[in-house]
Amino acid sequence: MRLTVEVLGSGTSSGVPTVGCTCKVCTSEDPRDKRLRPSILVQYEGRNVVIDTTPDFRQQALRSRMTRLDAVLYTHAHADHILGLDDLRPFNFMQRERIPIFATEETMESIRRIFSYIFWEGETESSRPKIDVNVFDSRPIDLFGLAFTPVRLNHGSGTTHGFRFGNIAYLTDHSDIPSESLPLLEGLDVLFLDALRLKPHPTHTTLDRAVEWVERLRPQRAYFTHMSHDLGHERTEQKLPAHVRLAYDGLQLVSEAGL
Ligand SMILES: [Zn+2]
Ligand SMILES: [Zn+2]
Ligand SMILES: [Zn+2]
Numbered sequence: 532m533r534l535t536v537e538v539l540g541s542g543t544s545s546g547v548p549t550v551g552c553t554c555k556v557c558t559s560e561d562p563r564d565k566r567l568r569p570s571i572l573v574q575y576e577g578r579n580v581v582i583d584t585t586p587d588f589r590q591q592a593l594r595s596r597m598t599r600l601d602a603v604l605y606t607h608a609h610a611d612h613i614l615g616l617d618d619l620r621p622f623n624f625m626q627r628e629r630i631p632i633f634a635t636e637e638t639m640e641s642i643r644r645i646f647s648y649i650f651w652e653g654e655t656e657s658s659r660p661k662i663d664v665n666v667f668d669s670r671p672i673d674l675f676g677l678a679f680t681p682v683r684l685n686h687g688s689g690t691t692h693g694f695r696f697g698n699i700a701y702l703t704d705h706s707d708i709p710s711e712s713l714p715l716l717e718g719l720d721v722l723f724l725d726a727l728r729l730k731p732h733p734t735h736t737t738l739d740r741a742v743e744w745v746e747r748l749r750p751q752r753a754y755f756t757h758m759s760h761d762l763g764h765e766r767t768e769q770k771l772p773a774h775v776r777l778a779y780d781g782l783q784l785v786s787e788a789g790l
Contacts, residue, residue: 532677534575534786536699536721539591541778542566543727543735543759544611546587556760563764563779567591568611569703569757571723573696578675582606582694582701588615594781599626602674605634606703607691608641616646619660629661635681635692636666667692682712687734695719699786700750703757706734708744719750721784726755726777728762738762745775754778 540546547566548557556564568585578601585591592600600622606612619630634642643650649659671678682693684705693702698720702708705725708716716722724744727735735757736744745753755762756778764777771777 532575532697532787534573534677534697534699536701536784536786537572537574537595538754538756538778538780538782539570539572539581539595540567540585540587541756541758541780541782542568543757544568544609545759547758547760549760552760554760556763559763561764562781563777565780566758567780570612571701572597573677575677576675578602580604580674580679583612583703584615584618585611586614589618591615591780592618592621600630603630603632604672604674604679604694605632605638605642606693607686607689608634608638608645609704612704613642613645616642616649616662617660619662620658623658623661629663631663631665633665633667633672633679635668635690637690639664639666680715682708682715684708684712689734697786699723699784704734705736706732713748716748716750719748720752720786722748722750722753723756723778724753725757726762727757728759730761738767742771742775745772752776754782 567587570583570585573580580602582604671680677696680695684691684693685707686704687706691704695715700719701723703725724741725736726738726741729738741755753775768777
């Protein structure tokens with residue numbers, strides 16, 4: 532199976548540039564320093580699956596020229612990962628079908644509360660996203676012949692989920708990877724990891740700690756994501772080993788092996 536991963540956004544919750552900031556990275560001319568909120572698009576066998584619908588989802592779908600959407604997987608219910616849910620509507624119109632979404636029970640509770648109008652059963656004159664809700668636990672989710680295995684992660688005192696599919700794992704928003712999740716991360720070709728900034732943060736990984744995870748988990752290649760304006764693309768990459776790179780919006784990876 533040939534599979535393409537496109538990085539839709541590599542920035543932290545406020546995005547880069549950050550509104551009002553005039554720092555070197557926020558005013559950089561390097562397009563790789565323009566980071567929308569964190570998400571990826573996984574394409575295979577004519578299917579499009581996205582992980583998270585960020586507040587920038589509309590812009591991301593336009594930029595990547597998405598013409599259909601087959602499923603959404605949610606990592607957790609923080610605003611930077613869910614607020615684009617309303618922009619599923621064009622796909623409902625085009626495909627004339629409901630879009631399946633996948634989330635844990637805890638994430639679904641938040642989505643139902645934050646997007647109560649979607650779940651309200653009365654009549655309305657306005658259009659609402661039409662979704663089918665699927666709750667996942669620790670078991671792999673089969674989407675159109677490809678298994679997405681949830682990888683439990685600690686996000687400060689909360690929980691979030693990364694996903695492994697084939698030999699690729701996408702782990703955003705974590706401060707720690709619990710030991711029971713480590714066996715799911717063996718033998719990876721590509722590992723995406725949260726690397727927020729240089730200074731410690733209660734709910735995210737620092738750049739140095741992300742490098743330590745790469746050394747421990749030994750993927751062929753690693754890409755860092757969910758980055759703040761502390762990390763300028765070019766300057767930061769110079770300090771990293773060759774097989775560890777910073778993700779950037781629009782980055783595409785093609786995988787043929789091990790799926
Ligand atoms: Zn986040
Ligand atoms: Zn800045
Ligand atoms: Zn988060």
